[in-house]
Amino acid sequence: MxxxxxxxxxxxxxxxxxxxxxxxxxxxxxxxxxxxxxxxxxxxxxxxxxxxxxxxxxxxxxxxxxxxxxxxxxxxxxxxxxxxxxxxxxxxxxxxxxxxxxxxxxxxxxxxxxxxxxxxxxxxxxxxxxxxxxxxxxxxxxxxxxxxxxxxxxxxxxxxxxxxxxxxxxxxDKKEENISGVLKVLETTYTKPSTEQSEDLAAEYLYKITPGEYRGKLVAEEEGHYAVEFLQQIGDRKVHYIFSKHCEFIDD
Missing domain, CATH: 3.40.630.40 (Zn-dependent exopeptidases)
Known part of the structure; x- marks a missing residue:
């Protein structure tokens, strides 16, 4: 096309x-x-x-x-x-x-x-x-x-x-199925709508996420952040950005 x-x-x-x-x-x-x-x-x-x-x-x-x-x-x-x-x-x-x-x-x-x-x-x-x-x-x-x-x-x-x-x-993208996996959150942090610093964003755009494993798809990696589409929806967004030093993404 x-x-x-x-x-x-x-x-x-x-x-x-x-x-x-x-x-x-x-x-x-x-x-x-x-x-x-x-x-x-x-x-x-x-x-x-x-x-x-x-x-x-x-x-x-x-x-x-x-x-x-x-x-x-x-x-x-x-x-x-x-x-x-x-x-x-x-x-x-x-x-x-x-x-x-x-x-x-x-x-x-x-x-x-x-x-x-x-x-x-x-x-x-x-x-x-x-x-x-x-x-x-x-x-x-x-x-x-x-x-x-x-x-x-x-x-x-x-x-x-x-x-x-x-x-x-x-x-x-059907290829995204190949990068599904688990986001392992290592410490309590926030998911964000972009790669901006949390302190620069209004509280209503931040969702607290606690240590644990969360299934989803890795959409992109940008500026020290993972962009993840979670299997279980968090808030009203489809894609969330998370500082990569607070977590790791493990491919299936």
Missing amino acids: LFAIDIGHNCPPDTGAVSGKYKEDELAKKVGESVIALLKNRGHKAVSVTPRNASSVNSSLRQRASKANSIGADYFISIHFNSFSKQTAHGTELYVYNYRSRAKNLARLVLNNIVSLGFRNRGIKYNSFAVLAQTSMPAMLIECCFISSDIDMRIFDAQAMAIAIVNGLIGE
Whole structure:
């Protein structure tokens, strides 16, 4: 299957939102490049359709849709981040062209996977965005979360977001069955939504875990942390990060 991956903005004068230290361009690029790599690693074709230069925002948008159409992509996936003037807005929402869109069901799977990371579900919405209206294949635009929201940015992790998107698009990687096993927790610690320090996260995002053995699947290893999907759900997240010095993962 061939996916056209539109890494939102990243083509001056088509630039993304900025909120404090967060830039939409930078986060969309991190997630988008990881999505492309994951899709390729799992046997699919994935091509970035983000243009290198454009004379205007409209030109940038036209080029993205035109490239997706020209390569005969099966699906068009546009990756963005939201921003709002007030921090009360937070969560994930996806857009398709209209209620008849062939991408609607797939978009719901992607949304559900992202929401399982702990983000608020803002639903599937309809809009005639140029990249949705001008593409000839099923297309969706993903607003991963709000860069203007402390709630969202405490949860956000680029690799976990990319994994959630890819699992929504093509299902969970069957190869992950080969890395199921037991997480042996050596001392009382916390599971987290990302690799950030516990003291930098609000208490509601932390789950205490006591010494013992917990079955699950190793999703990733990042920055001195294990990302684990536990067999027995802990809290309302699907994937939890745990400092590797407090535990060890033993493969079956």
